[in-house]
Amino acid sequence: MxxxxxxxxxxxxxxxxxxxxxxxxxxxxxxxxxxxxxxxxxxxxxxxxxxxxxxxxxxxxxxxxxxxxxxxxxxxxxxxxxxxxxxxxxxxxxxxxxxxxxxxxxxxxxxxxxxxxxxxxxxxxxxxxxxxxxxxxxxxxxxxxxxxxxxxxxxxxxxxxxxxxxxxxxxxxxxxxxxxxxxxxxxxxxxxxxxxxxxxxxxxxxTAGWRFLRRHPFLRNMTLTVLVADFGIQGVIVVLVVTAAASNDALGTGLITACTGAGNLLGSAITLPAVRHARPRTLILATTWTGALAVSAIAGTDRVLWGALLAGCFCVATPVIGVLTNRTLLDDVPQEILGRVQSVFQTVPRLVASTGPVLAGLLLGVLPTRAVVLLFALPLAALALYGTLSGTLDRKDR
Structure with a gap:
């Protein structure tokens, strides 16, 4: 039926x-x-x-x-x-x-x-x-x-x-x-x-939820991907906002919000056809490399507009990760521990990501803006490289 x-x-x-x-x-x-x-x-x-x-x-x-x-x-x-x-x-x-x-x-x-x-x-x-x-x-x-x-x-x-x-x-x-x-x-x-x-x-x-995620290579990698991606984009957004504020650029601050929001909306719109027609490994690597390259490129520009557009490009890719991970959670996690696994996945990345803005604010007080952005690009690049070389992204769709 x-x-x-x-x-x-x-x-x-x-x-x-x-x-x-x-x-x-x-x-x-x-x-x-x-x-x-x-x-x-x-x-x-x-x-x-x-x-x-x-x-x-x-x-x-x-x-x-x-x-x-x-x-x-x-x-x-x-x-x-x-x-x-x-x-x-x-x-x-x-x-x-x-x-x-x-x-x-x-x-x-x-x-x-x-x-x-x-x-x-x-x-x-x-x-x-x-x-x-x-x-x-x-x-x-x-x-x-x-x-x-x-x-x-x-x-x-x-x-x-x-x-x-x-x-x-x-x-x-x-x-x-x-x-x-x-x-x-x-x-x-x-x-x-x-x-x-x-x-x-x-x-x-x-601790059953933690143990299940540790034993599931694909979900373990996806949890790390969500954590690093959210941490990176939130930290970089703070750097862009602080840069715009330091220049008294109110329009630039608005552009940052508009571009990241538009990127999320566009990414959400294309997620369903992307998930249906592309392999998970291809989508994950596209997302992680897009994030690493976009944040690295932000470090190479002094214009808030270009930085906002690049951050928006990163945001286009991130909804795909959310759908892939949540679908795997619903498909693979036993019913009797689903709540515990979901609580770990729903909460830990959010808590870690919330430290991104704090770290960005601290680093901006002692380092040049470009150096701070590059520091946020490093874990994204390491994640992309790890995903490329590892075999934990080869899970096939059901």
Whole structure:
């Protein structure tokens, strides 16, 4: 029997809308959090503490998040994570609207959001296996990549616009988006949501996701690829933004955002035909070498425009990696440990990539701009060379 069209798959559609709402609200509020902290006399130190709190709580949530999904199922995890986050941002909305907000309140809400975002992302990825037939997975994953690209562009813009109307409005929208998302997921059928076998909370069970990735050569290599690529592009973007700001080039800063966002959108659009018609090894090597050459070329130009265009070229290639990796995760990982594997893959690259901007800022204080860019090009070049010489990219599509 032929599987129905993706847009007729009501479980997938509801999951897609739920994740979109949660993420759009999160992007909108993230851009407003530093403004609220600064307005509450938190200063730059307060802004730094907010970022640290979010990353720290993600790290603390990593060991148990996937285990929780594998123990209770994806649906209850998604619903409860969204409900708690909705309540937290409702409290933040109230404190901002009544001028009672403090750095402590923002820190607490950020900690809750960061900690619960890990099991929510793991549960969402796990839900795809239940919702999507194997034949529809490439199309579904490509649609998810397009959604992420759009949210990255529109979320901060929406947050800034809402904050301009009222400082409390972005957080109110975020709270409502979480509650609507929880409602959508709660009304999904319960079939296949509950795991047949519940793992224990022993060390061997907690680390099962790490061990599986270590033993799977293709996924191990792909996790490293995502980690290095995200780390590199985020660091280079900071270098470009700082360069534009130092020249009082507001247009250049806008071009950087526009080019990287357009690159992600274009890459998402071409991912599905690329995955269907090209070998994984070819696509991975094209992506890694494009990144290494693009970042190296950025070091050779003083013009922000060319740097932004080259960064955009890098971003065109990266969605392919996301689709290839997520499809392999859904195809190859046993159901009983899928949550734990997904939590490692979803969280570790994000945490490592978040150090790219910090490192870029530190290096710019002691090294010339070109030297900093070249330092970010080195791990990309090493990754491309390793992929070319190793045999871990030879996995054939099913």
């Amino acid at each position: 032929t599987a129905p069209a993706l847009y007729r798959n009501q479980t997938y559609v509801r999951l897609w809308i739920a994740y979109t709402l949660s993420s759009l609200g999160t992007f909108a509020s993230l851009v407003s959090l530093p403004l609220v902290v600064m307005a509450s006399s938190g200063g730059p130190l307060g802004v730094g503490l907010i970022s640290f709190a979010g990353a720290s709580c993600m790290l603390l949530a990593l060991p148990w998040a996937g285990l929780l999904v594998d123990r209770v199922g994806w649906r209850p995890v998604m619903v409860r994570a969204d409900l708690v986050r909705g309540i937290a941002f409702g409290v933040l909305t109230y404190t901002v609207a009544t001028h009672q907000v403090s750095v402590g309140v923002v820190l607490a809400v950020t900690a809750v959001s960061g900690a619960l975002g890990v099991p929510f992302a793991s549960a969402t990825a796990t839900a795809l296996r239940s919702a999507i037939p194997t034949a529809q997975r490439p199309a579904a994953l490509s649609a998810n990549q397009s959604r992420t690209a759009l949210l990255t562009l529109l979320g901060p813009l929406a947050g800034g616009a809402l904050y301009g109307v009222s400082p409390a409005l972005p957080f109110a929208v975020d709270a409502v988006s979480f509650l609507v998302s929880a409602t959508l997921v709660a009304t999904l059928p319960a079939t296949t949501a509950a795991p047949a076998d519940r793992p224990a909370a022993h060390w061997t069970d907690i």
